[in-house]
Amino acid sequence: xANKKNKKLTPVQQExxxxxxxxxxxxxxxxNCVKAFFVGGFICLIGQFISSFYIYFFDFTExxxxxxxxxxxxxxxxxxxxxxxxxxxxQFAGAGSAVPVTGFxxxxxxxxxxxxxxGFVLGVGGNMFKLAGSVILFGVFSxxxxxxxxxxxxxxxxx
Amino acid sequence: xxxxxxxxxxxxxxxxxGQIMFDVLKLTPAHTMSTLVVIGALLDGFNLYEPLxxxxxxxxxxxxxxxxxxLVHGAMAEAHQHGLIGVVTGMxxxxxxxxxxAIIFGFIGALLFKPKG
Numbered sequence: 001x002a003n004k005k006n007k008k009l010t011p012v013q014q015e016x017x018x019x020x021x022x023x024x025x026x027x028x029x030x031x032n033c034v035k036a037f038f039v040g041g042f043i044c045l046i047g048q049f050i051s052s053f054y055i056y057f058f059d060f061t062e063x064x065x066x067x068x069x070x071x072x073x074x075x076x077x078x079x080x081x082x083x084x085x086x087x088x089x090x091q092f093a094g095a096g097s098a099v100p101v102t103g104f105x106x107x108x109x110x111x112x113x114x115x116x117x118x119g120f121v122l123g124v125g126g127n128m129f130k131l132a133g134s135v136i137l138f139g140v141f142s143x144x145x146x147x148x149x150x151x152x153x154x155x156x157x158x159x
Numbered sequence: 160x161x162x163x164x165x166x167x168x169x170x171x172x173x174x175x176x177g178q179i180m181f182d183v184l185k186l187t188p189a190h191t192m193s194t195l196v197v198i199g200a201l202l203d204g205f206n207l208y209e210p211l212x213x214x215x216x217x218x219x220x221x222x223x224x225x226x227x228x229x230l231v232h233g234a235m236a237e238a239h240q241h242g243l244i245g246v247v248t249g250m251x252x253x254x255x256x257x258x259x260x261a262i263i264f265g266f267i268g269a270l271l272f273k274p275k276g
């Protein structure tokens with residue numbers, strides 16, 4: 001994609017692009033990965049404590065405990081987002097706080113809070129899935145394709 | 160107790176994959192999330208995600224990949240009973256907790272908190 005963009009530029013602009021990409025601050029990839037690993041792992045560890053709690057006290061199984069765990073984590077991320085703590089965690093941890101389901105919760109809740117000044121119907125209702133919508137769209141569509149193909153293979157292909 | 164350890168490790172590794180997509184492939188968070196969800200759905204299509212959940216517990220159910228897995232799972236469960244139409248009717252059956260919790264708590268959050276600065 002970068003090459004396609006460069007073709008439209010004049011030689012001087014191309015030179016400048018090269019110049020600025022050389023001077024661009026290198027991202028500390030390794031450091032970021034370590035941070036993401038520990039924060040992400042920690043969130044999953046909390047999730048494991050919550051799901052153990054559900055397995056132990058409410059008779060869920062290891063597989064079905066995922067659902068109440070996810071709901072609980074989204075509740076926690078609502079509190080943290082509302083209090084402004086989650087943004088700070090996000091700045092520190094990058095993907096470590098975005099990839100777990102708390103990041104999904106954070107994107108919905110922060111969009112809700114941000115747009116409440118525009119009213120509850122047009123603001124909160126209309127913008128709720130502004131960021132999380134792409135996740136739902138691609139999740140649902142890919143799941144639809146995969147499940148359809150698999151069902152056809154099972155029913156008519158005798159898989 | 161081993162499951163707590165593996166939840167930490169596997170959850171951390173999935174987040175590192177996300178971080179690499181951020182930093183090395185230069186994807187936006189939305190692109191990264193969407194890709195991870197599709198990966199989760201694909202893994203469940205090949206029956207690989209359930210073993211991961213058995214192995215790592217919340218390390219596999221908490222990252223966003225489990226959303227894709229849950230969508231395929233619900234669709235397949237219903238498709239076993241009702242055929243192709245079950246793909247559409249069962250899609251959100253398993254993952255309803257995540258979506259409804261996000262909607263409900265999102266709205267409560269908007270009621271409780273005011274935007275900052």
